[in-house]
Amino acid sequence: MPEAKEKRQLSDFIILLLLLAVAISFLAAALFFVVKWNNSSKEISPELNISREIKESDERILRNFTAKSADEINPNFFEVKKILFVGDIMFDRFIRQQAEKKGYKSILEKAAPILSQYDFVIGNLEGPITSNRSVSMGTEIGSKKNFSFTFDPEVAHLLFENNIRTVSLGNNHILNFGQSGLTETEKYLRQNGVEFFGSPSGDKKHELVIGKDCRLALVSFNQLGSDNQEEVLKIIEDAKRPQTLVVVYPHWGIEYQLGDPGEKIKSLARQMINSGADLIVGTHPHVVQISEIIDGKKVYYSLGNFVFDQYFQKETMEGLAIGVEVSAEKCLIRSQSELKVKMNRSGETFFD
Numbered sequence: 517m518p519e520a521k522e523k524r525q526l527s528d529f530i531i532l533l534l535l536l537a538v539a540i541s542f543l544a545a546a547l548f549f550v551v552k553w554n555n556s557s558k559e560i561s562p563e564l565n566i567s568r569e570i571k572e573s574d575e576r577i578l579r580n581f582t583a584k585s586a587d588e589i590n591p592n593f594f595e596v597k598k599i600l601f602v603g604d605i606m607f608d609r610f611i612r613q614q615a616e617k618k619g620y621k622s623i624l625e626k627a628a629p630i631l632s633q634y635d636f637v638i639g640n641l642e643g644p645i646t647s648n649r650s651v652s653m654g655t656e657i658g659s660k661k662n663f664s665f666t667f668d669p670e671v672a673h674l675l676f677e678n679n680i681r682t683v684s685l686g687n688n689h690i691l692n693f694g695q696s697g698l699t700e701t702e703k704y705l706r707q708n709g710v711e712f713f714g715s716p717s718g719d720k721k722h723e724l725v726i727g728k729d730c731r732l733a734l735v736s737f738n739q740l741g742s743d744n745q746e747e748v749l750k751i752i753e754d755a756k757r758p759q760t761l762v763v764v765y766p767h768w769g770i771e772y773q774l775g776d777p778g779e780k781i782k783s784l785a786r787q788m789i790n791s792g793a794d795l796i797v798g799t800h801p802h803v804v805q806i807s808e809i810i811d812g813k814k815v816y817y818s819l820g821n822f823v824f825d826q827y828f829q830k831e832t833m834e835g836l837a838i839g840v841e842v843s844a845e846k847c848l849i850r851s852q853s854e855l856k857v858k859m860n861r862s863g864e865t866f867f868d
């Protein structure tokens with residue numbers, strides 16, 4: 517029966533073909549899923565994406581602040597123009613003790629929601645950041661070691677995290693651990709993206725780009741160091757150019773002197789305004805002093821404390837923060853607002 521044999525051979529061949537087709541479809545389907553799964557796992561990982569976005573925005577902010585020309589700046593950045601000035605920041609002694617116990621974050625946790633509403637915050641770092649052990653922690657108030665400060669390296673990151681992106685180093689405590697302490701401070705600040713000005717051996721002026729055609733020049737004057745009055749007036753004059761706002765951030769006056777800072781300081785403030793200052797924001801007395809308007813420009817003689825452990829009087833547990841709104845387009849200070857700062861006996865700072 518050769519015909520029947522042929523038929524069986526044909527049906528065997530068809531079955532074989534069908535089996536082959538099924539096997540190929542299975543392989544193709546498997547390959548398709550493997551490729552798809554691979555791609556989707558690359559694309560969708562929410563946490564990874566979020567952290568990448570945050571990092572990119574941090575880098576963008578840093579780039580904008582350090583940009584040397586308008587071309588380097590992200591145009592979207594120009595909408596932001598709210599700046600907050602705060603007073604003296606000290607992270608040793610009792611503050612350090614509390615931070616070591618409860619975490620550094622706890623010191624500014626209550627203030628953080630307000631700090632984050634500004635594009636950046638500027639304050640006076642009243643001491644060096646070094647890897648040295650504290651010598652003032654636990655010492656008696658008024659003893660020599662009680663006034664020698666060093667802050668934990670973690671402070672640099674804490675400042676950045678809380679939007680404090682520029683600090684003044686022009687004060688009477690920055691050399692508490694000598695020149696090497698200052699060098700270490702600058703290293704930690706740089707590593708953490710915090711800019712600085714006014715150090716005894718560094719730049720007295722620091723310029724920030726705050727708009728396409730607007731710069732903010734911060735000028736330091738440390739009356740308690742080797743800074744010279746004539747020199748600072750000259751720096752202000754040079755800084756005052758079209759499309760540049762000049763904010764002088766002096767460390768001056770007499771500690772704990774309430775109210776009026778005295779004629780010497782007031783006449784210097786007038787000279788600073790005459791030289792081109794658009795705003796003066798002072799620190800050092802550890803208490804809030806009066807403010808006044810000279811030729812239409814606001815002068816805050818002392819903002820008092822921002823982070824400090826001076827619990828011996830109500831006035832040293834209070835401070836002032838100045839919010840400045842700048843029209844980046846016109847490069848003008850639109851308004852200044854005053855925020856009340858308080859420090860409690862747990863080392864925490866908050867806005868009242």
Ligand SMILES: [Zn+2]
Pocket residue numbers: 642687688689767799800
């Ligand atoms: Zn001081």
